[in-house]
Amino acid sequence: MERFRFNPRIVRDLRNYNRSKLAADTMAGLIVGIVALPLAIAFAIAASPGGDANHTIGPVAGIITAIVAGFIISALGGSRVQIGGPTGAFIVIIYGVVAEFGLTGLMLATIMAGLFLVLLGVFRLGTIIKFIPYPIVVGFTSGIAVTIFTTQVKDLFALQMDAVPAEFVEKWIAYGKNFLTLDPATTIVGILSIIIIALTPRFSKKVPGSLVAIILATVAVYFLNMFEITKIETIGDRFGEIKAALPEITALNIFQGGITWDMINTLIPTAITIAVLGAIESLLSATVADGVTGHHHDSNQELVGQGIANIVTPFFGGIPATGAIARTMTNINNGGRTCISGIIHALVLLVIFIVLMPLASYIPMSCLAGVLVVVSYNMSGWRTFRELMSNPKSDVSVLIITFLLTVIFDLTVAIEVGLIIACLLFMKRMTESTQIKVLTDEIDANDESDMLLEEHLQIPEGVEVYEINGPYYFGIANKFEEMMASMDNNPRVRIIRMRRVPFIDSTGIHNLQNLCDMSQREGTDIVLSGVTPAVQQTLERAGFYRLIGKDHICPNINAALDRARELMAQTK
16 A cells, blocks of 8 residues: 655645735635624634533634634645635534533544544544545434534524523423513524624625624624614623634644543544544545635545644644535635635734624624524525425435434434444445356357357356456455355356456455365365456465466466366366
């Protein structure tokens, strides 16, 4: 296997960099930075279960993540135009980790997830991540969207509730019981924010609707609260004053007695979930970007860049990050051409953080809830979900099960169960695709590619020909063995045609060895025909040829039949 080489995309981008590219990247980075601002704040707040300081993620964490992770992903990743930062997909996971383990647990899980991502990239497993079945991706993406929407109902309507239940069903029961406690003014602000976000693209494609909604809602709520016309909750009311100060490296404290081996073991599944989800989302984003730009990303380098970002960001108080499809597309659509646009986006956010961050205290919570409602709608992919419902029943089953598990339980369970079901279905389909035929009379030349004579070949009496069409792996090996055992007669020679066997695994080799042993006890010789070079090499390494002899391995069916006649003649 080819070794991984650390080769960030930015190294190649800077070789032929010029003023025109810098101008395009600067404009794109500026716009993406503005787009990322409200989303980073909203994602961080939505992921916070609240309570004491150890269970509260403030809006600053989202901005810090967008700055630090966004910079590192662009500088060390494998895509030209990828924009990294916090995304809605992580909200559900982060919420659960912080609720159970606090900020210490989140820092630890994020760092471990980063290490997993680096290992995935170093061992060149980036391409494998792409093979996760599409129904699983759609299922848990739609499930996350529903979950995000569910978490925003309280803030959107300002429901008077002491606590929001953790479970999905209990949440909606509680919402129903307390819905009449909604605040009309807060509700109007939230709904108007949604309408503004939806209508803004009709007037301007450049200006993000979420930013327009936040500015208008913040100004309106500021005066409403100042003149005591009504009282609408803001970020400052919930999280206190937001200071525009560069964060300290605080995560070092987690290694000073706050971590136990039990916590590490408990958080490993969560860290794997964060890593897998981050890998899927980032590589999906990079693939979509490739389709638009015509370039090709390095998936393994991208995973390494994502991993380093998630290792470093927690030390500044950040949360998990990955490639963001919406922000990446915004970058492309506004002229982003190299990794520099992503770096500029991070620098723009840094300037905004230092200069304007205190103003974020005045943003109404219902407006942020409206932003996330729109995010969840765009994320849901309901049209795709509907289209997949007409696919084969097995795919529909995976889709629905993954969706329901994500909504009702959590994403970790959904991914684990979804992958298991998908693997089982894949094995079932592979087993069904591999066919075994028994030929006892003649072989039709018109359907053969390894015959030397264009005529029907007669199979001698006492010879059976078995043809395997498809992979010879553990899913089919036992089926073949059972088929052999079910045959009533004991032929003098069994020819096994393997011309259409692309690979064989350990179970297949073991199966062939058992077949040879069984046949030798019955006085039957085994002859292999048309073995492909890849399969032949595997059999040689396994020492299979010592069992039957190289003279029993034939290049084509003609030679195999000739060898069978020789063996038959030896017994006469």
